Amino acid sequence: MTAPIVQAIALARHYEVKGGLLSKSATVKALSGVDFAMQPGKTLAIVGESGCGKSTLARVVTMIEEPTSGTLSIDGVDITPSKWAQMRDTVQIVFQDPYGSLNPRQRIGQILQEPLIINRPDMSAADREARAREMIDLVGLRSEHYDRYPHMFSGGQRQRIAIARALMLNPKVLVLDEPVSALDVSIQSQILNLLVELQERLNLAYLFISHDLSVVKHFADDVIVMYLGRAVEHATKDQLFAAPRHPYSKALLSTTPRADPEARKERIKLEGELPSPMNIPKGCAFAQRCWLATDECRAAPPELSGEAHRVACLHPLD
Amino acid sequence: MAELSATTPKTEDRPSALREFWFYFSENRGAVIGLYVFMAFVICAAFAPLLAPYDPTEQFRDHILQPPAWQEGGSWAFPLGTDPLGRDMLSRLIMGSRYSFFVGIVVVCVAVTGGVIIGLLSGFAPKWVDTLIMRVMDIILSFPSLLLALVLVAILGPSLTNAMIAIAIVFQPHYVRLTRASVLSERQKDYVTSARVAGAGKARLMFKTVLPNCLAPIIVQAALSFSTAILDAAALGFLGMGAQPPTPEWGTMLAEAREFILRAWWVVTFPGLAILVTVLAINLMGDGLRDALDPKLKRS
Structure with a gap:
C-alpha cells in the first residue's frame, strides 16, 4: 500500500x-x-x-x-x-x-x-x-x-x-x-x-x-458512516453494503430504494430524533434510537475498533 | 494531456466589451434617449463659453424681464428672455449646466467611492468594527438630510464646494448600507468560498470577487443621487448656503426668480425644466446601465 x-x-x-x-x-x-x-x-x-x-x-x-x-x-x-x-x-x-x-x-x-x-x-x-x-x-x-x-x-x-x-x-x-x-x-x-x-x-x-x-x-472504495460528528463505521464499500455491522448503518442501508420489486423489504424505521449537537448524550450518540441499546451503551461512547471493518458499537451486528 | 491542447481550436473573436455593452444598452429605448439628452447636457457643459451668446453675468438694463422670443414683446436677441437684472436666460442656463454637472459628478464620485469602500470594509470586518460603522451611519441617516447638509455648510462656510462636500457626506450612508447589504448576502455564496479555496486574499475577495456582484444596485443609486445631488445643491443655493449669486447655478436661479413667478413665467420655468429634463435623462440612463451591466439579463 x-x-x-x-x-x-x-x-x-x-x-x-x-x-x-x-x-x-x-x-x-x-x-x-x-x-x-x-x-x-x-x-x-x-x-x-x-x-x-x-x-x-x-x-x-x-x-x-x-x-x-x-x-x-x-x-x-x-x-x-x-x-x-x-x-x-x-x-x-x-x-x-x-x-x-x-x-x-x-x-x-x-x-x-x-x-x-x-x-x-x-x-x-x-x-x-x-x-x-x-x-x-x-x-x-x-x-x-x-x-x-x-x-x-x-x-x-x-x-x-x-x-x-x-x-x-x-x-x-x-x-x-x-x-x-x-x-x-x-x-x-x-x-x-x-x-x-x-x-x-x-x-x-x-x-x-x-x-x-x-x-x-x-x-x-471505502465508506465512513457518520452519526452526529462521529464515525460509527469504517469499511470497504463491499463489506459495508454486504454486511453492515453498526445498527445505524443497517438502518441507513435499509432505506435505500432498490430496483427490484421482488426483493424482500425490511425497512428499519428509526424512532425518535437526532439528538442536538449542542447536547450530545454521554454514551453512544445513537443509543436513544437503537433497538439493541443497553445501559452499557448509555454509559460511555464506544470507540471505533476492529481491523479492516471498523465499527463503533458494543453490540455489532454480524 | 499534451495531445488535448494541440487540438484545441481557436474560437471566433468575441465582440469587444464596449460593443456588447452597447448592444444590450440600446435595447432599452428610454435609456438611449436618456443617454442622448445626457450627452447634449455634457456637451453644453463642456463648451458652455462657446455656446452661450452672452456673458451670463452681463446685465442689459434696457431689456429687464423680456419674454422669450416667440411671445409678444420678445426678440431673437434673447431667445429665452431675460431675468430681472436683464441677464440673458439662455446664456445663464448653458453656463448653469456646468455647475450642475460639476456638482453631480463630484458628489456622486466622493459618495460612491467612500461609501463603497466603507461598506466593503464593514461587510468583511470583525463584528465590532461592523457595528461601529453601521451605528455611525445610522446617526447620519437619522438627521433630515437637508438639515444636516445645512449644518455642515454653516460650519464650513457657504460656497458651492462646501455644499458639495456636505451633500456627499449626507449621501454616503446610503452607499455604505447598500454595499454592506449586498456584500453580506454575496459572501455567503459558494463562489466566494471557492475563491478562498483557490487562495484569494482579502483584497482580491473584496474588490474582484464580491464587489462586481454588488455593483448593479450601486449604479442605479448613483444615477439617482446624481440628480438628487443637483436638486440638493439647488436647495442649498436657494437657502443662500450653496452657490452664491451671481453664479448662474440652476437652483440659485430658481431661488432668485421666485418672486417673479406670476409676472414672468420664463424666469422660473426654464431653470426648472432644465433640472427636470437632466434628472429624468440621468434616471433613464441609470436604468439602462443596470440592464446592460447585469449579466443575468444577457442571452447567449
Whole structure:
C-alpha cells in the first residue's frame, strides 16, 4: 500500500454558539474525533444524514476551516493555518450547488484562470489560457464555452465547469461535497462517469460526501458512516453494503430504494430524533434510537475498533 | 494531456466589451434617449463659453424681464428672455449646466467611492468594527438630510464646494448600507468560498470577487443621487448656503426668480425644466446601465 495522501487523526471541529442575554453560550460539536486515511486514486465516501458533520469535515479537509483539535496531514505535511496558502494546490473542492459556486460576473475563461493567477503568478497569460482551454476539453465542454457566462449553462454543465476549476491547479485530492445531489438523475450519472474517468486519468484521491447511498455504492472504495460528528463505521464499500455491522448503518442501508420489486423489504424505521449537537448524550450518540441499546451503551461512547471493518458499537451486528 | 491542447481550436473573436455593452444598452429605448439628452447636457457643459451668446453675468438694463422670443414683446436677441437684472436666460442656463454637472459628478464620485469602500470594509470586518460603522451611519441617516447638509455648510462656510462636500457626506450612508447589504448576502455564496479555496486574499475577495456582484444596485443609486445631488445643491443655493449669486447655478436661479413667478413665467420655468429634463435623462440612463451591466439579463 502506498503512503496515504491525506491522514486525519482525531479531527474535531467545534463551534461556539453565542447565547442570548439569559442563556449561556453553547458548543456545537459538529465534528468530534474522526480518523481516516486517503490513498491516491481511491475514493473515500462519507455518508450520513443531514447535520452529521459531513460538510464540516469537507471544509476542514479543504482548509476553509481550522480544526479545533486533532491533526490533519496532507501529502506528508502537517496542516496548520500558516501552511494553508502553500497547500492550496493539493486540495480542491467541488460544491454541491453549481448555481452558487460560479461567480456570475466572470466568464468561464476567467473563472478557470483565477486559481492560476493567484497561485502561479509567473505563468504567462497565453499559458493560462491554453491550460484553461485544455481543461474545458477535459471535462467534456466545447471550446466556444470559454467566453460565456455561467448563467448560460445548465446545472450539469456548470458542475463540469466547477470540476474543471478544481482541477486547474493539478490537485492530488478532490473534495466532492455532494457534487450530484443538486442535479437531475440523468445528469448525475454523466457527472459521476466524468469523475471516475478523471480519477483514473489523473490518479486523484476523492473525498466523496454524500447522503445518497446508491451513488456511494456505485462510486466509492471505502465508506465512513457518520452519526452526529462521529464515525460509527469504517469499511470497504463491499463489506459495508454486504454486511453492515453498526445498527445505524443497517438502518441507513435499509432505506435505500432498490430496483427490484421482488426483493424482500425490511425497512428499519428509526424512532425518535437526532439528538442536538449542542447536547450530545454521554454514551453512544445513537443509543436513544437503537433497538439493541443497553445501559452499557448509555454509559460511555464506544470507540471505533476492529481491523479492516471498523465499527463503533458494543453490540455489532454480524 | 499534451495531445488535448494541440487540438484545441481557436474560437471566433468575441465582440469587444464596449460593443456588447452597447448592444444590450440600446435595447432599452428610454435609456438611449436618456443617454442622448445626457450627452447634449455634457456637451453644453463642456463648451458652455462657446455656446452661450452672452456673458451670463452681463446685465442689459434696457431689456429687464423680456419674454422669450416667440411671445409678444420678445426678440431673437434673447431667445429665452431675460431675468430681472436683464441677464440673458439662455446664456445663464448653458453656463448653469456646468455647475450642475460639476456638482453631480463630484458628489456622486466622493459618495460612491467612500461609501463603497466603507461598506466593503464593514461587510468583511470583525463584528465590532461592523457595528461601529453601521451605528455611525445610522446617526447620519437619522438627521433630515437637508438639515444636516445645512449644518455642515454653516460650519464650513457657504460656497458651492462646501455644499458639495456636505451633500456627499449626507449621501454616503446610503452607499455604505447598500454595499454592506449586498456584500453580506454575496459572501455567503459558494463562489466566494471557492475563491478562498483557490487562495484569494482579502483584497482580491473584496474588490474582484464580491464587489462586481454588488455593483448593479450601486449604479442605479448613483444615477439617482446624481440628480438628487443637483436638486440638493439647488436647495442649498436657494437657502443662500450653496452657490452664491451671481453664479448662474440652476437652483440659485430658481431661488432668485421666485418672486417673479406670476409676472414672468420664463424666469422660473426654464431653470426648472432644465433640472427636470437632466434628472429624468440621468434616471433613464441609470436604468439602462443596470440592464446592460447585469449579466443575468444577457442571452447567449
